[in-house]
Amino acid sequence: MSLGQQLAPHLPFLRRYGRALTGSQSEGDRYVRAALEAIVAAPEEFPRDVDPRLGLYRTFQAIWSSTHPAEDAAREEASGDQEAIARARLARIAPLSRQALLLTAMEGFTNEDTAYLIDTSEEEVESLVAEALREIEAQTRSRVMIIEDEPLIAMDLETIVRDLGHDVTGVAVTRDEAVALAMEDRPGLVLADIQLADDSSGIDAVKDILAEFNVPVIFITAFPERLLTGERPEPTFLITKPFQRSTVKAAISQALFFDQSTVPTI
Template sequence: MPLGQQIAPYLPLLRRYARALTGDQTSGDRLVRATLEAIIAAPEIFPHDVDPRLGLYTVFHRLWQQHTASLSAANHDEEGKAGIAYSRLAPITPKSRQALLLTAMEGFSPKDSAYLMDVSEDQIDAWLQEAISEIDRQIHSKVLIVEDEPIIAFDIESLVRDLGHDVIGIATTRDEAVSMAKSNPPGLILSDIQLADDSSGIDAVQDILKEIDVPVIFITAFPERLLTGERPEPTFLITKPFQVDTIKATIAQALFCNPLSLAA
């Protein structure tokens, strides 16, 4: 089977990971595009001794390392929001965040994560402990949950509160979500796609974003439907059924990449 066909099913997953890692849809997609261009230009750089997904992420990580090396110096000189973002991110190294996202969000084993990052499994374990410890100490925000399934909403609320955040409300429709966000602006939104009155969580979020600047995490059983390139797409995306570590890692990354959403 041609290499393009082998890696095509994994491109939506790589786009999700790239966006979460960079905290930005445009930057993440740009890195994925650069990854594909690099593979097309020099197919020999693609490792063929591992499965296609692992090979795809390997090439991506090589480009990401080059990207972060060029950004780290520039970020020290930034002012305003970008400067705040760097100061918040500084205690957690990029590699520890990568390890957390690879395992908790992307579902790679410590062994595969070690392969991708070219380190030992012991180093991956150390980075994971570092990332989790720093997350537990630093982040705190007000969260709006947009979910029409009561059991799922309760589970998300419990997880969010256990992580130290305040839940300002649970909305089940588009109108409820917009109303709650206006009356008590959240620092983070966790939103399902399909809501109780057949309205759209995507539309609800778009309405809210017209009024306030807030990071959003979409939660859906069909993530590939939001990564088609045919509509406005999310930066942060969690797949149902979700794991506690996935919620924790994604919330942490969303807030780290949007530090003004953190409570004082």
């Protein structure tokens, strides 16, 4: 099997990681393309002593670490541009902390694998994850709407949201309910399942809501690769079912980082 064939199944998930890390479809995909170009240009340098997925993420990490700007954070935040604000916020947290959180909580890597990916120890990974959660939770507070037709999952999501210090505006189980609830009480974040109770679509509900006002959205699906096809539109934030509570917490924290309404007054 060629290297390309070995890496292909992992690309949708690397794209998810890149987008979560940058908060942008275009920016996340740009880093993924850069990693793939580096592999094509020097295939002999690709790590062959580890699982292909680890090698792929390791290459991505090298690209990110070498190009991610950390300076001028204050100036960027003062500019008022949404992506500049996000970069400024992210710069307040050590990049390794942010990466450790997403690699473990969202991408499902073990502490051992994460330590390999970011060149540190397993003990340091634990410390970095705890640090990132403290910093992120201290900077983001919002009101969250949940679109989910499974009562137990909805209750679990509501508990997670409240544990993070956010309020829940309500739970909708159909497209029409979701739109009505959003119009009645505008949320600062939406958690949306894909398949809803009346066979309507959470994607359609989100499109209707976004036609009225901008709000960050996290989609919840058992098949994230089906939403990362390379066609537009695609979601920036995805949670895979069945999910871990830590995954939801990481995704919520990252999504709110890129919401201008939660930026503190300067």
